[in-house]
Amino acid sequence: MSIQPYSEDQTDALQEVANIAMGQAGDSLARILDNFVTLSVPRIRQIVVRELADTVTAMVGEDEVSAVRQAFYNSLRGEAIVIFTQSGADELASLLGYDCELDAAIEQELLLEVGNLLIGAILNGISETLGAELGFSAPSLMAEHTPLREVLTPDQLSWEQALLVEVNFSVEKHRFKSHLLMFMTEETIDTLRDILDKFMDDL
Amino acid sequence: MAVPLTVVDDSKISRKMVIRALPPGWDVEITQAENGEEALAAYRAGKADVMFLDLTMPVMDGYEVLEQLQKESLNTFVVVISADIQPEAQERVKKLGAMAFIKKPVKTENIVAVLEEYGLL
Numbered sequence: 001m002s003i004q005p006y007s008e009d010q011t012d013a014l015q016e017v018a019n020i021a022m023g024q025a026g027d028s029l030a031r032i033l034d035n036f037v038t039l040s041v042p043r044i045r046q047i048v049v050r051e052l053a054d055t056v057t058a059m060v061g062e063d064e065v066s067a068v069r070q071a072f073y074n075s076l077r078g079e080a081i082v083i084f085t086q087s088g089a090d091e092l093a094s095l096l097g098y099d100c101e102l103d104a105a106i107e108q109e110l111l112l113e114v115g116n117l118l119i120g121a122i123l124n125g126i127s128e129t130l131g132a133e134l135g136f137s138a139p140s141l142m143a144e145h146t147p148l149r150e151v152l153t154p155d156q157l158s159w160e161q162a163l164l165v166e167v168n169f170s171v172e173k174h175r176f177k178s179h180l181l182m183f184m185t186e187e188t189i190d191t192l193r194d195i196l197d198k199f200m201d202d203l
Numbered sequence: 204m205a206v207p208l209t210v211v212d213d214s215k216i217s218r219k220m221v222i223r224a225l226p227p228g229w230d231v232e233i234t235q236a237e238n239g240e241e242a243l244a245a246y247r248a249g250k251a252d253v254m255f256l257d258l259t260m261p262v263m264d265g266y267e268v269l270e271q272l273q274k275e276s277l278n279t280f281v282v283v284i285s286a287d288i289q290p291e292a293q294e295r296v297k298k299l300g301a302m303a304f305i306k307k308p309v310k311t312e313n314i315v316a317v318l319e320e321y322g323l324l
Contacts, residue, residue, distance in 0.1 A: 009216070012214050016217045016220070019217075019259075019286045019307070020307045023288050026287060026288075026289065027288045027289050030289045030291070036292075200216060200219075
């Protein structure tokens with residue numbers, strides 16, 4: 001099945017919506033980390049799930065990562081995944097004010113907390129801007145200090161093609177970096193196309 | 204007389220969102236620019252007494268536009284419009300000479316507040 005790619009205007013609109021949502025997520029992150037967070041330009045791709053690991057490796061450019069995921073549903077369906085680079089995961093504890101050796105349970109809790117914060121803020125931002133209702137599941141830990149290729153196996157997503165929206169957040173002073181990936185289902189690609197058209201018509 | 208206003212953003216949708224949020228009673232002549240270079244060209248052509256400026260853009264970004272305006276002592280009223288709402292981002296652009304900061308998505312009431320504060324409306 002081939003899915004019609006988005007037009008230039010649809011991509012532009014989605015990028016702007018992602019940009020607005022990302023600004024809110026970045027502000028939340030800056031507050032808890034008490035540091036200025038550098039925001040990326042959102043990247044949007046229609047991807048083949050079979051090539052998931054290649055696509056994401058090219059974007060993230062990292063080997064070992066820790067990752068948190070949350071499913072979202074209602075108007076738009078898919079999976080949101082936050083990937084912490086190795087240094088990003090290591091820096092998280094000190095940025096959050098822990099200066100002692102961490103036990104595994106605390107480290108996992110921090111990853112879940114920050115992953116949840118970013119995903120929640122992005123999804124709320126998208127939902128508000130587009131007027132689309134979204135619900136989301138509780139966050140779960142996908143992997144810790146694991147090669148990216150072992151984390152993002154194609155069976156992580158149960159459909160063939162997906163729309164990927166990627167944004168990343170970094171704190172330059174602290175080598176902190178995390179990528180937020182939103183994978184939308186095939187069906188959602190068409191639903192979102194209609195939502196974006198309506199959004200633009202209303203302008 | 205209509206105020207020459209340049210709206211600078213690489214996203215067409217974003218420019219449209221800004222233009223739609225302009226206060227209905229504000230008499231402006233609108234020019235659109237897709238990056239910092241186009242914005243400075245618009246300024247030099249007398250089309251930017253007021254500039255609504257995005258920060259993240261290709262070719263020349265909003266920070267560079269502010270630096271250039273400062274360097275050449277150019278006199279335009281710049282309002283930065285950005286999705287990056289961190290207090291530090293707002294401080295940075297004000298240090299570079301921006302008069303005000305409005306967060307995306309832009310609301311008419313936020314534009315009105317800035318214009319009224321500076322007696323432009």
